[in-house]
Amino acid sequence: MHKVYTDIIQIAGDVITVEAEGVGYMDIAEVITRHGSSMAQVIRLDEKRVSLQVFAGSRGISTRDKVRFLGHPMRIASGDDLMGRIFNGSGVPLDKGPLLTDNIIDIGGPPVNPTKRIIPDKMVRTGIPMIDVFNSLVESQKLPIFSIAGEPYNELLARIAIQAEVDVIILGGMGLKHDDYLFFRDTLEEHGALSRSIFFIHTASNPTVECLLVPDISLAVAEEAALRGKRVLVLLTDMTNFSDALKEVSITMEQVPSNRGYPGDLYSQLAARYEKAVDFDTAGSITILAATTMPGDDVTHPVPDNTGYITEGQFYLKGGVIEPFGSLSRLKQQVNGKTRDDHRTIMDTMIQLFASYRETVEKQSMGFQMSSWDRKLLKYGKLFEKNMMSLEVNIPLEEALDSGWEILAECFTPEETGVKKSMIEKHWRGK
Amino acid sequence: MTGKRKGYITKISGNMVSARFDTFVVQNEVVYIIHGGERLKSEVIRVRGKNAEMQVFESTGGLKVGQEVELTGELLSVELGPGLLGQIFDGLQNPLPQLAEKCGFFLKRGVYLEALPDDARWEFTPSAKKGDKLRAGEKLGHVTEKIFKHYIMVPFNLRGMLEVVSVAKKEKYDLKEPIARLKDENGSQHDAFLQQTWPVKIPIEAYSEKLKPSTPLVTKMRLMDSLFPVARGGTYCIPGPFGAGKTVLQQLTSRHAEADIVIIAACGERAGEVVETLKTFPELTDPKTGKPLSDRTVIICNTSSMPVAARESSVYTAVTIAEYYRQMGLNVLLLADSTSRWAQAMREMSGRLEEIPGEEAFPAYLESRIASFYERAGVVKLHDGSTGSVTIGGTISPAGGNFEEPVTQATLKVVGAFHGLSRERSDARRYPAIDPLISWSKYKSFINIDQVGKAHSILRESNNILQMMKVIGEEGTSLANYIIYLKGEFFDFVYLQQNAFDEVDEATTDERQSYIFDFIYRILDSEFEFDNKEGALHFFQKIRQEFRGWNSAQWRSPAFTKIEKDISSLVEGAVKKKEKANA
Structure with missing residues (x-):
């Protein structure tokens, strides 16, 4: 059924080009080398030449290696079986649990019809006065934490996650330090939240491009749960790593960079992910909290800058505290008139x-x-x-x-x- | 056309698809990509030999090399006719509520619905008679749409003088039934319907002449109307960093501006903001008509996660609908939020076409595209002597909030007014955050031009003194200078700033603006004398507080009159002292 091709004609960066026919754009393939196999995704079709980005990186790939096209886009199992489980950036279990094959869904699905959204009006309580009082977090909001590397943004995300009253917590880690991953796992376990959590972890030691799938996988699983009426909180850390991976691939593909090497579609790429935050009319919701590290504390850097235009505010973490100036929750007015009169x-x-x-x-x-x-x-x-x-x-x-x-x-x-x-x-x- | 013209996909990269044809190809014609049962809309954007490149208005996932594409010979067009008002369309004029009924939560690709419902019947009242000689755009009769007389016009694509052969009688018709038959100069006959289609990228020019915009468009935002006015048929832009309030400003304008019809083009921005507009507008009343605001509004929405190529079509769809209503002699306001996202869509496509990039990788034709879009605004004199207008206001989201970038610069060259938002003002919670020190307008305000000039100069001087005070401290500033500084701050606080959460203050009519401005002008022009800086500060703080109350008092209410008296006597007290001192 799945034809195997062995004509790899180009390897550049983490992108390989193979000659093949009948391949669908964005479809997934398996690249089999003597070191093991890796997932790859079609990113360009030009007559017979098929370019694929190899998630495990191109190191060690031989021009004689096999590429097997699976004939479908990236997919992931979904449903309650995922609760409490830990996967890598491609959805492979990291926790010695069984491989899941039920409720398979496509990732990166179509956008929500705006008329099926409702105006969000439920506050998410966090127990942090700088958020609850001054910049209330609202269910279905998309909000990044802007900070320089080294600030306790992961601690803050974990704290909000354990205190928020949500049904499902999904952690999408991109370029996460192994210590931070263990920190998330242990903190959530300690507070009894691990059983309602799902982890998709890409650590700093994994190949960079593998983190490109993390937001899409996390959000596809979140969307499936939200459609079942669940209230889902998605934590994405760190979106700057995701953007850097985009940059790497686009440079390899010889695309003209727009600003500091980032591709011209950075805004659309980030928006496609953040806009998955939603409060469905007659179903559940997705709230997205992300970490965006700012190189040099520079808010005009392309990643925080584009993010700011997409998200509904931001928390600015500086010196270990949430700065009241520079932080903003655009949705706070929807909820803070209904809490207490003062x-x-x-x-x-x-x-x-x-x-x-x-x-x-x-x-x-x-x-x-x-x-x-x-x-x-x-x-x-x-x-x-x-x-x-x-x-x-x-x-x-x-x-x-x-x-x-x-x-x-x-x-x-x-x-x-x-x-x-x-x-x-x-x-x-x-x- | 006999037989369908076809081609085959050769290349796919993002939302750009190339195909090979054995037939002729029309630049900008609509092409459908056949993918199993799906038909995906795309547009030819470059032809090279037997190959053409198309931008696809949908996600291209799963498409394969060798799949068939079908040429239509038609340019990307919109349907124009009664039933547009109150609608919510995507960038290709698909009605979103109907799409939701059909497909549920998600926007399924390849599903296109009729923009105007076929089954709706409208009562047509003819005004043209058999034998009349008419030009394209002249009236054949009308139907009633919401509160407007929706004129049915001679199709815009017909040329020369047309003789009316027959006109339907007063009765109900649907959009596809002919309501008139016309004979052109060559003797061929054409049917006219309640509905017509028009290619979005070509301006409608069925009018006798284009006039110079001169009447102010009242937005009821004091800062805009008094200092940086916009004319009916004019253009303006609002660049600003994120969080400075561009969208809030657009939303306020869409509610309060004195236009007959408002077209909102939400282009590549947050879905949440559109949701707010489309859920609240049906419940808000238009003070002028007493009808819901949605009755005079058309929303074109292509939010940031919707297909990128359709962003471009969304601004053109919006401006074409605006021009259509202008042809009926109405004043239309088009608000585009944000034009940067449209420019980015062009950049993305230009990159895929491997064109030589200009500054920040934007294509070289960025400027001309922006210019030709804004040029579609204007006041026009129609064939029957009446006038109609399209005013265009576009927001810009410059990277890093820096106005020295290509989109802002290209736009500034072609617009008539510039409302620059500043981070400093929004951080200081001074809303609207339009920076009076950098903004400008080429249009005339309804306020006396000399007085406006004086107000500007006080704002500038006040800012200079403030900058100086930051260095030498308050102690080192002279009392006279300190008073100028306070005057500037006072003017900013009580006139330029407006509280969007106060139901009176959020919108100020032109009558009230003229009155208040005149009142404030007298204060700004007065010479005060105070014992010391503290006295001066105290005085201005006091009248500032009174003014806050005045701004939230209903126009000409007892409270309004009372506060006015109080302020007048406060001011007189301070001025008189000086006269005594002089005496």
Whole structure:
């Protein structure tokens, strides 16, 4: 049935070209070498010449090796059997469990009809005040964490995952350090979340291009679960590695790069993945949290830049805390009016005062004199950093709002906060 | 045409497919790729010898070399006729709600539906008579669509003078029944229907002349209307980094702008934003007509995960529908969000064609494509003497928020107004984040030009003083300069900034804008004297707070009048002091 071809006429980078007929674009093939076999995907057809990207890399491939076309696009098993399982970037089990063959689905399926989406309105509680109070996460949101390498973004993802009330957690690791992979596994296990998790892990030691499949596999499995009514949280870390793999392949294919070597379709490629985040009309939802490391803390770098245009906000992780400035949840307005009547007031007031605190700190560092108002702000800023910003803090939203009022009362008189009278009367905790 | 012209696929790369033909090929004709039971739409974009390259408007996964393709001889076209208003189409004019009914959650490739339902019947009222001599675009009669008289016109593709041979009587017809018969100068006869088709990439030019845009298009955004106005039939662009509020600005404009019809082209942006528009518009009322906003809106949506090639067709589809309604003497506003995504689609295709790249790998023809798109805007005088207009506003998403990139630069050359959004303003929560220091407009505002000039100069001076203060501190700044700085800040806070979450403040009519601007102008023009900087700061903070309340008070309500009095007396108090000092 599946014809085997042995005419490999070109090997360049991780792309091989073989002469073959009747091959479908984007179809999957198996490349069999004496070192084992690898999956490969058709990325260009030109008459008889078929170019394939080899996920395990081209090292050791001989021009006499066999290529077997499977006649279908990349597929993956789906369903509840995957829960608690760990796979590699091509969907092969890493956990000594059985190979799954039920409910096979194509990856990279068609986009959702916009009219079948609904306006998201359910908040995802994380226990992190900088998120819950200031930039609420909303079910079906797509949100990256922007940070430089070395920031605790994986810790943050893991924390949100164990606290979020979702049915399924899917972790797509791309270029993940082995330690980080173990960290995710152990943390989720410790908190009893491993049984509702599915891992697709590509570690830094695996060939780079293999990570290209991770987002598609993760999201295809997520989509299948969401259509069954499940609420799914997908964690993708790190999307910069994914983009770099795209860059590598496009350069090998001699495509004209657009910006710092990245292909011109980087935006469309990233959007095709992030746009899988959805709240289905009459079914479940997919929420996507991703990590995007920014080389040199530069938000104008093509990867964070294109990501920012696609996602619904971003969390900016810097110095081990979520920065209130630069972080944004575009969907927060959909939910923070319905939590508690003082939510928006606390959010606006505390951020404005914190901005003033930052200005005062700047003034202080330049040697300007501190007024009594400046001293109040300095006290406020310290308390805010300790009781709100620190990632050590783990409290529900309501407690965080209460804590906000306490901080305000400790530092200011009601008038100084600029809060509306009616709010003050209801919530002020002063003497 | 006798017998179908056919060819075979030779090459596939992304959404570009090459095919070999043994017959003639028309540039830009629509070609269907036959893949099992699926027929995938594509468009010829380059012909070389017996080979032609096509951009495919669908995913190309699974296609094979050697598969058959079918040429149609027709250019990519849209259906024009009653029933467009209130619709939600994809970039190829497929109605999305009907597609959802048929295919469920996902956009199945190769499924194309009629843009306008065949079974709908419309009551046609004739106005042309037998024997009338008419040109293309002249009226044969009308049907009623929502609140509009939807004129049925002589098909745009007919040339010369046409004699009306017969006109149908007042009755209900469907879109495919002829309602008139026309005879051209050569004596051949043509039928006219309620519906006609038109190729999207060719402008409709069935009018007598194009006029200079001169009437302001009121958007009810003060910053735009007063300082950087847009004219009816004009063009403007909104570049800005992500998160600066481009889309929110477009959404507000689509709700409040004083246009008869608004066409929204969501091109390569987030699906969530379109969902918000299409779920809320049917529930929002148009204050002018009392009808739902969706009744005057057409949404063309090709979001970022939908096929890339269809992004290009989505902006052309949108502008063609806009031109169609303009032909009826209506004022149409087209909002395209974002033109960068369309430019990127061109770049992607150019790369696949292995063309020599220009700057940032954009194709060399980027500028001319952008220019010819914006040139489709304009005010036109129709054959019957009435006028209609198409205004185009496009957002741009420059890489890294840097305006020195090819798409922004190419657009700036051809538009009449530039509303540049800045990260600094949006970080400081100053919305709309249009930066008054870099934006410009070539159109005339309804506000006195000298007063606008004065306001601009105060904003500039105020900013200069602010920059200086950052270095030498507040202590080193003179009181006179400090007051100018405060005036600029005051003007920004109470006039340029607008609260989109306040139901009064979110939209200001031109009448109210003129009134308030005049009032503020007097404050900006007054010379104040204060004892010290603290006194000055206190004064401006106080009137600023009062103004906030004034902005959210209904026009001419008792609260409005009261606050106005309070502010006036505050201002008088501060000015009088100075006169006394002089005396």
